[in-house]
Amino acid sequence: MSPNLLLNEQVADRRLRGLPTLHLGFGEARLPLLAELAQVFVEAARQASYSPVAGTEAARVAVAGYFQRRGLATNPSDVVLAPGSKPLLFATVAALDGDVYLPAPAWNSYAPQVRLAGRTPIGVPIGERYGGLPEPRLLRARIEQDRGLGRRPAAVIVNSPDNPTGSVAPRAVLAELCAVASAAGLTVISDEIYRDLLHTSEPYVSAAELLPERTVICTGLSKSLAIGGWRIGTARFPASSYGNELRDQVLALASDLWSTMAAPMQAVAAYAFAEPPAVTNRLRQSRRLHASLARACCQVCQSHGAAVREPAGGFYVYVDFTERRSAFARHGATDSASLARLLLDDYGVAVLGGHHLGDAPERLAFKIATTGFIGDTDEEQLAALTAANPARLPHVRDRLRWLDEALAGIGGDARTTSTGCHSA
Ligand SMILES: Cc1ncc(COP(=O)(O)O)c(C=O)c1O
Structure with missing residues (x-):
């Protein structure tokens, strides 16, 4: 456990x-449940059929709008919803063919997920000032070493703000990390589940702005709206043939594992990701x-x-x-x-x-x-x-x-x- x-x-x-x-x-x-969310949930409780695997059109449009307001042009077709971001992180790792670099220390579920997907998790120490991503120079050296040993590095996980240090990676550090990932042909899995809980108004930079063609963002409402038990997660795939391929593999896995996010939760997601004043x-x-x-x-x-x-x-x-x-x-x-x-x-x-x-x-x-x-x-x-x-x-x-x-x-x-x- x-x-x-x-x-x-x-x-x-x-x-x-x-x-x-x-x-x-x-x-x-x-935190107490936001009353407006409870209202949407109750009104949607009668929706008991399966939704589409990727999520309803309304929920995917709302998620695309959420990213657009954060400066990331997004098509609803690049969005997948699921019962929490955990299954999406797992499915993305499972769709990639190779080892996965993690920051050390990192959230305790990344390494077991990578192992469950049949891949090898490789922890790379974080830097002195910021957590949530491997220190870029250490990552570069580690990739070279691993290649020399015949390993096949496939991805790196970035988590900003992160669990456990609460750091937010500044643009320069993230850019260095993305440059290393790009040179090595790695996919960046950017876990942005704490993004809406920034403590200051400093501008946030997503890896998807710096390495758009190879960054998958995973996020959800568990933390920002304190509804972890409702299981609402989403992923945004790159708008490219590579992104489409990855998304389709995740959808194939989803269709055999969890089918779809619960129907009332599709309504909650459509409401919450549209970000009304409440x-x-x-x-x-x-x-x-x-x-x-x-x-x-x-x-x-x-x-x-x-x-x-x-x-x-x-x-x-x-x-x-x-x-x-x-x-x-x-x-x-x-x-x-x-x-x-x-x-x-x-x-x-x-x-x-x-x-x-x-x-x-x-x-x-x-x-x-x-x-x-x-x-x-x-x-x-x-x-x-x-x-x-x-x-x-x-x-x-x-x-x-x-x-x-x-x-x-x-x-x-x-x-x-x-x-x-x-x-x-
Ligand atoms: C860094 C991080 N990512 C993902 C999750 C998973 O969240 P959920 O599956 O509820 O979306 C958590 C929850 O603890 C987390 O801390």
Whole structure:
């Protein structure tokens, strides 16, 4: 089972046993359902027939419009919808013939998906400042080495903003990566599921702008609109004969695996991807909330000496306490697995260790899903969504303090002064 889902079960089990637990290990958006989405869903509930494999015309037109508003000319025929972006990522990898490069660390499902597709996942370390993509020079060297060994590299996955570091790749870095991919004939799979949760108004650059003929974008509504359980995902294929071929292979696989996205969800997708004011307003609120929590979380971790890459989107913070190894070792935390275990067993704080994400296991690194600070009840979540400064709400501060005290306990409370959330 995926380590994040396993951790989820462990947390549920602890709570059943009455053990207080701060769950910072699951990437669920945890926000109340937008009323307008519920309305569309209820009105479409009677639609019970199979939809076309690629999605209804209305849903595909809405998705094409969504990309067009982001500067990417898109034909509805280049769009495929599916029950979540996970199956689309898998089907795209399965349609390619060769090995797949991943950033290390990366979201925990990429490597198993690549293996399930019968390909080899190859983790390439991220750079010092940005996560979500292999460091381009390391990638170039790795491709040469792999070719020398007779491997057949086929694709590279880019995730911006990414899970786990929350980084947004700047144009120059992404351009370098795309140049390496282009020279090697790789397909870029650009996972943009956190794109609508950018923390600042800095312009976003998609790999599809830089390498249009070989970039497939995967995205969905699970994170941006907090409807992961409704399973709405989509992919945009390049408008080229290569893109058409890839799309047709994905559709062939879809027709044998999941047939189509659920019919009521086609209606929800058609509504949400058209981005009416209710949706754009929710996205604005969510962005402010996630930015505030990421900043506050960074400050707590940095005050205990963590190295953190600056999160600029999504809802994750990836912290690395390797520099504090000797203090942490005194409490039994000698690698990411023992650190995550100690945090859970002794302090009730659930996080996902970096070893589950392809990071070097000896690093004292883990991922925090900052949505764990939002609160569990509808009232808490709504208050967080609408507050001018969510990190100052009492229930959020209590949770931030919980993490603060856990880190103070493990680190022996030798604090460093934080100057805010900057790259380390
Ligand atoms: C980076 C990334 N990509 C894709 C997904 C899958 O999302 P879904 O299948 O709900 O669209 C997730 C969910 O955790 C994720 O973090």
